[in-house]
Amino acid sequence: MVRTNKFFLSYLEQLYKTQQRKEDIIVKSFTKGKRLFVQNENASKIMLIKDGITKCFFTEDNDKEYIVEFLGKGEIVGEIEVIRNIPCLCNIEAMTDVTVYAISIPYFASLLKQDIGLNNLLLEVFAERIVNTSSRASYQQLYTTECTLAKLLELQSKQEIEISREDKAAYLGITIRSLNRALKSLDKSR
Amino acid sequence: MVRTNKFFLSYLEQLYKTQQRKEDIIVKSFTKGKRLFVQNENASKIMLIKDGITKCFFTEDNDKEYIVEFLGKGEIVGEIEVIRNIPCLCNIEAMTDVTVYAISIPYFASLLKQDIGLNNLLLEVFAERIVNTSSRASYQQLYTTECTLAKLLELQSKQEIEISREDKAAYLGITIRSLNRALKSLDKSR
DNA sequence: ATTAGGAAAGGACATTTGTCCCGAGTGAAA
DNA sequence: TTTCACTCGGGACAAATGTCCTTTCCTAAT
Numbered sequence A, B: 001m002v003r004t005n006k007f008f009l010s011y012l013e014q015l016y017k018t019q020q021r022k023e024d025i026i027v028k029s030f031t032k033g034k035r036l037f038v039q040n041e042n043a044s045k046i047m048l049i050k051d052g053i054t055k056c057f058f059t060e061d062n063d064k065e066y067i068v069e070f071l072g073k074g075e076i077v078g079e080i081e082v083i084r085n086i087p088c089l090c091n092i093e094a095m096t097d098v099t100v101y102a103i104s105i106p107y108f109a110s111l112l113k114q115d116i117g118l119n120n121l122l123l124e125v126f127a128e129r130i131v132n133t134s135s136r137a138s139y140q141q142l143y144t145t146e147c148t149l150a151k152l153l154e155l156q157s158k159q160e161i162e163i164s165r166e167d168k169a170a171y172l173g174i175t176i177r178s179l180n181r182a183l184k185s186l187d188k189s190r
Numbered sequence C: 001a002t003t004a005g006g007a008a009a010g011g012a013c014a015t016t017t018g019t020c021c022c023g024a025g026t027g028a029a030a
Numbered sequence D: 001t002t003t004c005a006c007t008c009g010g011g012a013c014a015a016a017t018g019t020c021c022t023t024t025c026c027t028a029a030t
Helices: A006-018 A079-084 A105-114 A116-142 A145-157 A165-172 A176-188 B006-018 B079-084 B105-114 B116-142 B145-157 B165-172 B176-188
Strands: A025-030 A035-037 A045-051 A054-059 A065-071 A091-094 A098-104 B025-030 B035-037 B045-051 B054-059 B065-071 B091-094 B098-104
Touching: A006 A025, A006 A045, A006 A098, A006 A116, A045 A105, A054 B116, A065 A116, A065 A165, A065 B116, A079 A105, A079 B116, A098 A105, A105 A116, A105 B116, A116 A145, A116 B054, A116 B065, A116 B079, A116 B105, A116 B116, A145 A165, A145 A176, A165 A176, B006 B025, B006 B045, B006 B098, B006 B116, B045 B105, B065 B116, B065 B165, B079 B105, B098 B105, B105 B116, B116 B145, B145 B165, B145 B176, B165 B176
Parallel strands: none
Antiparallel strands: A025 A098, A035 A091, A045 A098, A054 A065, A054 A091, B025 B098, B035 B091, B045 B098, B054 B065, B054 B091
């Protein structure tokens, strides 16, 4: 559930060490709660998470939130926006203190045009995200809240993170009231 | 809603014409209703749609279906499975008679390792799919059925296709009963 | 023309989910 | 210690959705 990618992380560490122009990749930090990207705003950098955990979520016009995924070490953010040339699709918020490699857009764009290793890494990341996002969308639409919650709790138990009730509800796309009910009903069934 | 990609189509036409080994890319046809890929089975080819419209959908264990997207000319299918080395994520079914370029997996894999143009095309397709899938998942979770149906009808009116009630319901992830109700209630409001 | 079979729409009820609100519990300040 | 204010969990009702079943309509065969 918290995605990570050690290959991409070491690829970028390598790139960082050997870069010619020292301003192409810089290390930045965000304290817990700060946003790396804000939905609908234009991004000035692409980032790769060096340490910490973030959440990637939509804020809809009706003020409800939907968490797409949790991103940890080695996950890249902002690249879709550059590739498609659009403003930020969603928000990325630091759930813990976070440090990132921030890559300038022109530099990243030039790498895209020449570095096949980077292309392959990105394709793998994208394929993984498509698999996750689409199969989750299907599951959430076609199963009961209780089932999707059970799945979430199981995923969470395999990870090291604490997810607040708000975030659980936002991940499932339901209200806190419904989440409480589902939690209670899962309790009963064991 | 019916995705298409003329750049990818002409890229593949070019490739097809100039291929060395005549068995790397072949043209195949599927009549309406036939499946190009079956969920959980292993794919033997990657395909790019030359003509016709397909639907890409999950069948869950509870027998309900969820349509991820409709794919038309120039859309590629089966590539995610090769990149991630997994069995078919979902079903791809011909909604009209369909012809495709069927590409052998080893050939495609070798192209991936060397052809940056292909990599860039794929990255754009993937980025587009992630944008669509994730924003639709969010919208469907956080808005009422009526809103999502209205959006679907609007999208459909801009396209040339007819979508059956079953397919509309599967696209929205709801039952036909609920779809009928929502249709009726939309009627009333104008 | 009549009737049987099947598909589709919608009524009726059950279940699920959301909204609103109240009361218990907690922490901080007087 | 008392009280105020705030948060959180859950009760009660409303709205939405699913399930089941009946009715209607269409088609095809006799």
